[in-house]
Amino acid sequence: MKKKFLIICLIFTAIIAFANITQASEYRSEVSVGIKYGSNSGNSVTLSSQGGLTVYDAAVGTVLYQAQIGEELYIEMGSTGFASWNKFDASGILKLSVQPPQGTTLVCDGKEYRGYIYIEKCTDGTLLVVNYVGTDDYVASVLGKEMSYTWPKEALKAQSVCARNYVLTRTGAHKNYGFDVCPTTHCQVYGGVASEHENTRAAVNETKGILGYHNDKVAELFFFATSGGQTEDVKNVWGSSIDYLKSVPDTYENPEKASKYKWNITLTKEEVEKKLSDAGVNIGTLNNITVDSKSDSGRVLKMTFHGSDGTHSVQREKCRTILGLYSQKFSIYPDSVLSIITTSGEVKAPLFACSSEGTFGVAGFSVISENSAISQLNINPTGSVEKYAIDGGGYGHGVGMSQWGARGMAENGFGYEEILKHYFTGLELR
């Protein structure tokens, strides 16, 4: 009986050990960034390195060419594979790997990168250029673009955990091309060596290997610039609920400094019509826009465009993106026009109605005057609004960590773990 118990204990220990190994493997020491891909990737790439370069056939690992220090390689796609004029013929070879010596960098199309470059002629005939780079090198570069090296270290450390988690959980976005992330705001902005700094490097080193977990799974740590005072629950932006992406107060953003803490813009009827048409929405002449519901944090959940040929409603994040606004937290004030027709002509002026709820535009009725000087008083006889004043707060999607809030918390003495645990409900760091 004792023996049986011991065996069960051993099996249980083995299961726990295996679980730890599986968990640890979620950290990868290398990530891949798509530098050129798709229909506008061209058909050539230029490479060089101050340490020299070795060109491999990536399918079998044989060396095709050894470039000298500073020697520039112009690699071009041919009809059956690759070639570098006067240097090597790689016709029939569809996958190349170009590597500088360990510890040196290379220059690809004028930009300096760590790691190495993978080049492929894809089955659809397009060129694919991917930078394989150490995860921490990648994060040190992203920090310089997504924050600034001048920001407080604890904010940079919080951002480095977000960037590390993000790249390691972003597995689906570019899977057609087989790389993890692109170098733009679509994923995370990555500038190669140029955007690294000793401060970003220090923030990465001091959080080395640390990831944020929720229920033992690596969490998706989203971030954005400014919340305007309160972050948003993910379900009000992207639709589905995630336990650690809830709305939290964001009291340390500095209203004077934080980017777009408050903002206001004016859009003309024509500008809105153009944005609707760009989004494939056709409702004829735009008459008005109404905000139909808002979240507790003040972000618009549903709005409706009213046109001569129908209406079109949008929800959640689309309320921001369809108009190209800084954030989803805004109010719209239709700016009606009062038109006074007198014996000497027509005079136009904006007209607002005021109530305890605030100021809003008026449209769609007319007054006939008996005064001989004013023959007619029209308030938008067509019923349409000419301009929309939009007042808002915050910059970005509002889900997860506010960068300006993280900066404010760091300036007020909070450490990076406290910052992350504030923005991500129930987050564990290890």
Ligand SMILES: [Zn+2]
């Ligand atoms: Zn991307």
